[in-house]
Amino acid sequence: ARIFVLNGPNLNLLGTREPGIYGTLTLTDVEARLRARAGDRAEIVFRQSNHEGELVTWIQEAGQEGAGVILNAGAYTHTSVALRDAISGAKADTIEVHLSNTHAREPFRHRSYISAVCRGVIAGFGPLSYELALEALLAQVP
Numbered sequence: 001a002r003i004f005v006l007n008g009p010n011l012n013l014l015g016t017r018e019p020g021i022y023g024t025l026t027l028t029d030v031e032a033r034l035r036a037r038a039g040d041r042a043e044i045v046f047r048q049s050n051h052e053g054e055l056v057t058w059i060q061e062a063g064q065e066g067a068g069v070i071l072n073a074g075a076y077t078h079t080s081v082a083l084r085d086a087i088s089g090a091k092a093d094t095i096e097v098h099l100s101n102t103h104a105r106e107p108f109r110h111r112s113y114i115s116a117v118c119r120g121v122i123a124g125f126g127p128l129s130y131e132l133a134l135e136a137l138l139a140q141v142p
């Protein structure tokens with residue numbers, strides 16, 4: 001299975017960004033953990049962008065390749081119709097992930113524009129959220 005792991009805005013600062021909420025592991029650490037868990041079960045394409053349109057393009061690319069998607073859209077989760085439309089248009093199996101439990105935080109984080117077009121949502125488990133999403137995708141995508 002080929003799996004795109006796409007990270008949105010500010011996730012490049014993971015490790016130093018609000019460590020009380022997001023922990024001290026960097027995005028590179030998250031990637032390493034995920035690759036270790038995947039082993040030879042999946043080919044991982046791991047990317048981060050602070051630009052909404054770039055994330056849209058990557059979701060389209062995943063769809064064209066028939067790859068699955070693990071998406072931490074960051075704050076765009078709560079704002080982006082463009083990302084939602086990319087997911088529903090791309091026919092890529094997409095799992096929404098968050099490091100933090102967004103439902104235990106500010107009310108504006110309770111609404112996700114993308115959940116309804118994703119296969120499922122995993123939030124609140126730090127880097128393990130990504131790994132659980134990987135297991136979910138592998139269970140469905142041979």
Ligand code: DQA
Binds near residue numbers: 011074075098099102
């Ligand atoms: C996040 C949660 C979002 O609300 C926030 O804007 C982020 C990170 C998470 O992984 O917990 O940037 O997606």
